[in-house]
Structure formats: C-alpha cells, structure tokens
Amino acid sequence: MSADFEALLSKLERRRPERLEKDSETYKIMASVFDSSTLLTLYHMINRGVFDVFYGAVSTGKEANIFCALDKRGNYVAAKIYRIATSNFKNMYRYLAGDPRFRRIQRERRRIIYSWASREFKNLQRAYEAGVAVPRPIDCEKNVLAMEFIGEEGVPYPRMKNVPPKAPRRAFERLFGAIKVLYRKAELVHADFSEYNVMLTPEPVLIDFSMATDIANPMCDELLMRDLSKLVHYFRKLGLKTSESAELFSDVKGE
Secondary structure: OOOOHHHHHHHHOOOOOOOOOOOOHHHHHHHHHOOHHHHHHHHHHHOOOOOOOEEEEEEEOOOOOEEEEEEOOEEEEEEEEEEEOOOOHHHHHHHHHHHHHHHHOOHHHHHHHHHHHHHHHHHHHHHHHOOOOOOOEEEEEOEEEEEEEEEOEEEOOOOOOOOOOOOHHHHHHHHHHHHHHHHHOOOEEEEOOOHHHEEEEEOEEEEOOOOOOOOOOOOOOHHHHHHHHHHHHHHOOOOOOOHHHHHHHHHHHHO
C-alpha cells in the first residue's frame, strides 16, 4: 500500500461521523479530561452531523475547553465543552438563581452545568437574532455547545486583550452599539464584558455569553453599569476620550 493511499485512508477514517477516532491524539486528550457522559454527548452530536472531525483545543478556561472542529459539510465549528468534574457549579448556581428563566433549577452539579450551557446557547440565540455581532449558535446538548468558529482555517481571530483595535473610536462605537442593542432588542446584559471577551475580525465580535442575563434580573442595572465601566476603562487606556459610564448607562436605558 502506497504512503499516499495510507494518508488518504487515514483522512477518510477520521471524517467518519459515527465515531471519534480512538487512536487520535485529540481523542486521547478529550478522554483524559471529559467523563463518559460527555463523550457520549459528543457521539450523539457527531451522529447528527454537528461535528465530524475534531482538532485541538483553541482555548482552555476555568470552566470549559473550546475545540476547533469541522461539521459534516467541512465548515469550521467551535465546540465549547463545560467540564463536569471541575466547574465551579456553586458559583454558576448563584448567577443562575438571579436569572428569572432559571429560578427553579435543581441544586445539583450536573443539572446546574447543563443549565449553564443551555443558558449560553439561548443567550447567543437572542443576541444573534437581535443583530448583535456574536458567534452564530448551532446546537447544544447537555454540557456541549456548538457555535460558529470565529477565525480562518481553524485559527481563531485575536482577542482585543492581545491585539488592540486599529481604529479605537470605531471599535468603541461598535461595542457600545452592541451593548445597547443587546439590552433593547435582545433584552439581555452581557454581564462579563471585557477585552478578553471581544474578538477582532477586524470588526469586534462579542463572545462568552455564559454570564449574560435577562434584563428582568434584579441585578441588571448593576451588571450593565459594570460592563459599561469596563468598556470606558479599556478605551481610555488607549487614549480615547469617551463619555462617562453614567451617560452611556442613561443612553442604553433610554433615560
């Protein structure tokens, strides 16, 4: 068998949707991090065509890992997988309890983490439908969220933390506009805005909606002001003159 034929066969095997390739390095890494329930969830999503090929992790956070993947049509997809064993589910519960959509959530680790992933998916749906620049949500099952991959050829675009915008005024206006549309049309507050949660394409894209909450949350005003204060603080560090946070707050609220 020629080396070229072996390489082609290997590529076709990796693309089979009915199973993860067990001798691949990615599978070994995933099997060492995620429990059997998570791997079974991935199996279901592969069978549905949500994922086909998995590559390495592009981001590793305190609660979740984000993997680069391909769907059955060859499009790049981001797979955000919340870790069951190590996620701070008590902190998640505290934030969920303030969101009127999740007040009746059971106080059990796995249920809380599943609800946390579901909330991020629903938040992305509302933001995307309102026209906010966010990753397009694709699917969600248990602790696995599939969404649009923000990057090119499997390489994610940079976060604003690492690469400041070339046109700060334009980026500021775009992000303030996103916060306003998010509040007025999607009826959400991001609640975790920072330069870490903005990707530049080069236009800014808001990411990480796990903490975003409905405006009916009693803490809504406090969280909105915090987001706006961080927005102002970041761009003033770049030397941009901006309105005060309180003025922006009144503008968003229409006061």
